[in-house]
Amino acid sequence: MVEHNALTATREAYDAAARTYAELFGDELRNRPLDRAMLGAFAEHVRANGDGQVADLGCGPGHVTAHLDTLGLSAFGVDVSSAMIEAARHAYPDLRFDIGSMAAPDIADGVLGGVLSRWSVIHTPPGELPGILAEFHRVLAPGGYLLIGFSASEGPAYPTQVFDHAVAPAYRWWPDHLAASLRTAGLAETARLVREPQPADRRQFREVYLLARKG
Structure with a gap:
């Protein structure tokens, strides 16, 4: 019930914030070269493994899905917020966007070349994370890649930490802890990027990308 309530609260909060969120973050990649580099590396790995479809799970207003298309x-894109999906469809009418949950995506087993989860697991209660990662594994084809982005907790003594997100309750994760959870789900880490907080950042947290591969 707690997890269900968290999902409902997250959906309602992003429905209410969709317009503002799209205005604030729709062009964010322009000033984030490291993000673009990791997304580019992810795209190259997916193409080298057979160029299967890629799902951007928790796509928000669709700007990163559109960037993947340019690559x-x-x-x-898939998002639990209908308002976010409406904004994405309006901004990128030639791309596909579906309403859905990472916890139970309407995607067949083993059909995707890649899954992107960029700052979308942060609203997942810790007890639900293994189920989410199992779904990522389920929908990926053998050899498929996951790129997951999140904010880092303060150290190994804090595998998860709650923080005051502007839209909905959220969690930070210690990278080694999340990498271990990926291994348990059958996803082996192949690369990692850690971005130190910059003076202009709204929150002074490390940002982490983990690239993992399904065996």
């Missing part, structure tokens, strides 16, 4: 990937 030559067959990408589509």
Whole structure:
């Protein structure tokens, strides 16, 4: 019940904030070269493994899904917020966007070349994270890649930490802890990027990308 309430609260909060969120973050990648570099590396790995479809799970207003499309990937977005999906469809009418949950995506087993989860697991209660990662594994084809982005907790003594997110309750994760959870789900880490907080950042947290591969 707690997890269900968290999902409902997250959906309602992003429905209410969708317009503002799209205005604030729709062009964010322009000033984030390290993010673009990791997304580019992810795209190259997916293409080298057979160029399957890529799901951007927790796509928000669709700007990152659109970026994946410019990198030559067959990408589509999924988000639990209907207002976010409406904004994405309006901004990028030639791309596919579906309403859905990471906890139970309407995607067949083993069909995706890649899954992107960029700052979308942060609203997942810790007890629900293994189920989410199992779903990522389920929908990926053998050899498929996951790129997951999140904010880092303060150290190994804090595997997860709650923080005051502007939209909905959220969690930070210690990278080694999350990497271990990926291994348990059958996803082996192949690369990691840690971005130190910059003076202009709203929150002074380390940002982490983990690239993992399904065996």
